[in-house]
Structure formats: structure tokens, C-alpha cells
Amino acid sequence: MDTITRLPFLADVDELHEVDLLVPEADVAGRRRYRTIWISDIHLGTRGCNAAMLIDFLDNVDSETMYLVGDIIDGWRLKKKFYWPATHNDIVWRIMKRAKRGTRVVYIPGNHDEMFRQFTGLNFGGVEIRRKAIHETADGRKLLVLHGDEFDTIMLAHRWLAFVGDAAYHALMSLNLWVNKVRNWFDLPYWSLSKMAKHKVKNAVEFISKFEEVVAHEAGARGVDGVVCGHIHNAEVREIAGIEYYNDGDWVEGCTALVEHFDGRMEVLHWADEIAARPSADAAPAQRTPRLAA
């Protein structure tokens, strides 16, 4: 609870217009509009969060509905060390402000912000807190929206494989350098670990693919047309056994969002690419922020 009370979520929404943002909000009228936006895995409260990129995103898009699909705030890290720069406030204020302007904002806490799950069913300044949601697209499809950590118990064996595999891969790659230096001193031929390394990377790929299949299968069992989740930081749009699988990615590495156009068409936006594609005259909003590529 202590961590929560130190966050700006509980502020009086009526005072929002008086809040000084570190990065002033861009013009609301010029924003690209979508029917729905899904973002997740922002990890506010950690150095990994790419706040500058997300601020730019929020200042350039708008929607009728916005889903925050979990791991918005990283309570795990905040409990260990309180880290909350002004740019992270800027993100919370921007989300609160768009709820106040009339965007329906639904917040589905994930595993890193599970402390907000106790508020399921409540409404903070227009932000609805839900455990999961059913979204109906413009063309009438029903999508189950959840964070995705619900499947961790099923995925546990695979997760261990992927993580151990990844750690082993990095260890072997550095070991490989030293082994071959030593072998070189003794005039021994180069010894490659690449075959084993490839196998270990394959574990990570298999983990993602297995997660997608499990999520799609569970969604199918609940009688929906598709599922939107986050959690594994891997943006994706694909069909698995007749179920549409959507993952909105993250704002740590990928900087991606899932959007629904007004005709129901779904798309993943890669925000780094969007910024790169901008004419230089329009690039100012991205440059005014302190650490765009962090």
C-alpha cells in the first residue's frame, strides 16, 4: 500500500489542468484517431521504461477506448527502490487527462502491478480497473483482453527452459571467446559453440510460440473470436487454430501499440519506425524529450 500512496494515481482529477508537466502536452486536435488503443508492459518506476517514446506516442494518437493491458507500473522494482522521474508522472497525467476528456480508459493490472488488482471494479478518475475485459470490435468480433501472466503456471516448464537457455547462451558466448583465445595460444583450431547456441535461442523462440498457442487455446475455450494480451514483450498479430492472437508488445524495448481502426482493422504500431518516418520539420516533439533512444 505504501508504494501506491506515493504514486500520483490518487490525485484530485479536477486539479489536473493545474499540473505542470515536465514535457508540455502537444496539441490535442492534431492527433491521429483510432477506435481502440492497447498498450502494456510500460514498467513505470524502472530505468528500462522508454518514457520519452511513450510520451511522444500519447501526444500523437487518440482513441475512443484505451486499454492498459498490465505491467503499467512496476511495483516489484518500486518496492526494492523507489524510482519515479518526472517523465513517469507525465505519462500518468496524460492517461488521466484523456480519461477526463472522455476516452474510455480500462486498466487491467498485470503481475508487476498486481497491487492494483485489489481495486478491481473501482474507478480512479475515470480509469476503470478490471481483471479482464471483453472488447467488441467495429466489425462485431469479440476479443478477450487480459495481461497474460494467467498462463504462467502452464508455461512454467517452458519459461525455465527459455530463461536458462538465454542465460546459458550468453555465458557460452563469452566463454567461447576465452576458450578460443586459449586454444589459439596452443595452436589448436577454432572450436565453435554455435550449434549449441542456436539450440538455446530456439528455446526462446519456442517459448514465445508456445505462449501464443496456450493463450489462443484458452481464449478459444471461452468462446471468443480472439485475444489481446501483453506480458511477454513481443508484439504480434497472428491466427492460431481459428483464434486471432494479438499482443501489444511493450514500452521497454519494442515500443509498440496495438490499434483498432474505425472499420475494425487491427494493426501493430512500431513507434520508433513512426518517428523515423516523420518529415524532419515534424520531428521536434520527439527531440524535445530527454532520452528518446534509451
Ligand SMILES: [Mn+2]
Ligand atoms: Mn507481465
